[in-house]
Amino acid sequence: MAQNSKFTTLFVNYTANIKRYINKIVSPDDIDDIIQETFIRTYEADLKEEIKYARSFMLKTAKNLALNHVNKWDNKYNDPLDDFSDPVVGLTSLKFEEQFESKERFLLFCRATEQLSDVVRKTFILKKVYGFSQKEIANYLNLSESTIEKHVAKGLLKCAEYMERVEQNSTPKTSVLKINARSITK
Template identity: 65%
Template structure:
């Protein structure tokens, strides 16, 4: 019997998930959140095909940890139960995180579109699908050295593109802010 994609991803990411979750919840709760991450991801994979298991699993861990903290806060702070501001801020933060995540993903997609076909394919197989260089080399009939160079080039060019786009966005925001001040 072969292991599922979710199981393989969990084995690969469990230490990273543990570190990430430990920044959010108390040490006694880390293992529970990590285990619940696997269970929720596995159950979701049974119901639907999860295309990006790494992202899905990390997002699940984050949400479970944040929900755990919110439940703990609600249980231990009566004042928070009656505070509409707290709930509104929590919803606002979650929405902001979701929007930011989607914007970063779209920026990543645009960055990869700038890459040549072989570089793009190697880079995406490695970074999105988590394939090893050896697996990519076999699938694309390339040497591992060539795959390694393509991945490095893809990473460098994508990072440069994303940094340039973020600088351009900040420059536009500054211009808009300055224009608004002059117009007042």
């Protein structure tokens, strides 16, 4: 314990010299982080084995940490621009009007599903919103697959009729929902 106290005192006394030395390598904002990491590394090394030349060891550790920090920063910001030519994520966003219309259309869909009977609503939402298969829905609701297929088709038809009716009665802002034979069986 006395050895650790001696080491800590030596580090505190020598910190100003370390700061001046690594100030030439890294920016002033990074100095405190490197000093802290230097203390941790040298303290851990001293716990494992007594360091004969502690000041030299601290200075060398600080220098290596500072150089590693600069190398990491350089590598981070020196990536070739070719890597960024194809964005990973699409950079397009919806305009405010499109977002509003999309939310308005979703609310209309929610109101349309409220008009359905309980069993038809459950089967329709499980199929079209959550993407369950007809077999999964049939097992979950204890109904036959053909009944599930009929409920989904009925739900789709009733929702489309409700949405079309509401859209015709209001000013035309969005297109009318189109139904085809494939969307009923999906």
